[in-house]
Amino acid sequence: GAVVSQHPSWVICKSGTSVKIECRSLDFQATTMFWYRQFPKQSLMLMATSNEGSKATYEQGVEKDKFLINHASLTLSTLTVTSAHPEDSSFYICSARDQRRGAYNEQFFGPGTRLTVL
């Protein structure tokens, strides 16, 4: 149990276009999902926390209008990179919290999405 999927696994787009990445919890409900960005050989940087039915909470320095997050259901959160530029090229990872696990609040990670902006 506790499987998180991401789609697409990789995407190449032209500069100026928008790209949507989906994160799904396949066998549990996730009231909270998290979006991370990771550059090669570096750590995961939290971008935002996504809560079902409410606005996402962004970390300091992350542009809300650039990275649009929607958490419309208990199993799906989406990240849209708007007007993408080459510097947005990165590996994006989502995670989901299984609310059944109570206070422990373990996060389960998706396999990641590699975005390349030409």
Added chain:
Amino acid sequence: AQTVTQSQPEMSVQEAETVTLSCTYDTSENNYYLFWYKQPPSRQMILVIRQEAYKQQNATENRFSVNFQKAAKSFSLKISDSQLGDTAMYFCAFMKRMEYGNKLVFGAGTILRVKS
């Protein structure tokens, strides 16, 4: 603010030997969780082991064990009988309590290479 420090950017170990990865953290909280995650070349994050701060006993999962020193704010990971499949980047993480869903603060990571 909580910070997590991993002072070893890269480490190597011979197959079947034991290796210890270090991690220190800084927090003013008394109750929290600590984790070690593994990220192999596939880049899928995999939970290796977790420790709850209120438990004095060190967590163990098969060949993986931790040395949790709460007063020293230290949380090292020991891998026994290292296997080639252990080659990965290892992240130490602190779980920070938030209203909207506890968030993880990661260290910079340690690249571990297991040699045959």
